[in-house]
Each structure stands twice: as C-alpha cells, then as structure tokens.
Amino acid sequence: MSSSANPPVVPGGSRAPVHVNVHTYPAQLQYPPRSYLVFAVLVTIFGFPPTGIVALVNAARVNSLWRTQQHDKARRASRQARNWGLLTLGIWVVLVIVVVFWASINYLNR
Secondary structure, eight states: OOTTOOOOOOTTOTTOOOOOOTTTSOGGGSOOOOOOHHHHHHHHHHSOHHHHHHHHHHHHHHHHHHHTTOHHHHHHHHHHHHHHHHHHHHHHHHHHHHHHHHHHHHHHTO
8 A cells, every 4th residue: 555545535525514512522622712802991981880890800810820730710700791781781772762752751840
C-alpha cells in the first residue's frame, strides 16, 4: 500500500455538518456567554437604577466567573443580567408612558 492512498470517503462530502454534543465538548473550547455589560450600563443610567444596578452587578460577574472555570454560574449570571436589564427597560417604558399620559391630561385640563 502506498502513502498516497486516498482518504476515506465521508458521506455528504467534506462539507457535512459536524454534530457536537456540548455536554461532552471541552469547556475550554466553548465561547463565554454574553455579558450584557453595555446594555446594563445604559439601562442603569437612562432607565430605573434600582433594578439596573442588579443587572450591572450580574453583567460584571460573567467574565470573571468564566475565567475561573465556573461556566454554569457564568451562564446563569449572563441570563440574570439580560433578564434584569429587560425588566429595567420595561419599567422605563411604562414610566415614560405614564408620564406622557399624565402630562397630556394636565395640558388638556388647563
């Protein structure tokens, strides 16, 4: 047998999808979760600060948890940062609607 033999044929060609089980895939090769830090900063400054600070704290924890190999906690902190940020954004939208509605009623009752 010569060393120039053809490699074995893979069904679907060389562009066949590779299925990887993330539960057995090495964690070092996975990407860290999004930190949502910019989103948390913006909703804290322009939104509702009490819940924005919770989003900001969770967003700040994501990368440090990932670096210390606490991947599940990093994913949870990322999810919490996103959820608290969305809650803050929702509170801000409701407050803007209430203020606009209140201001329009006061303007019409002059």
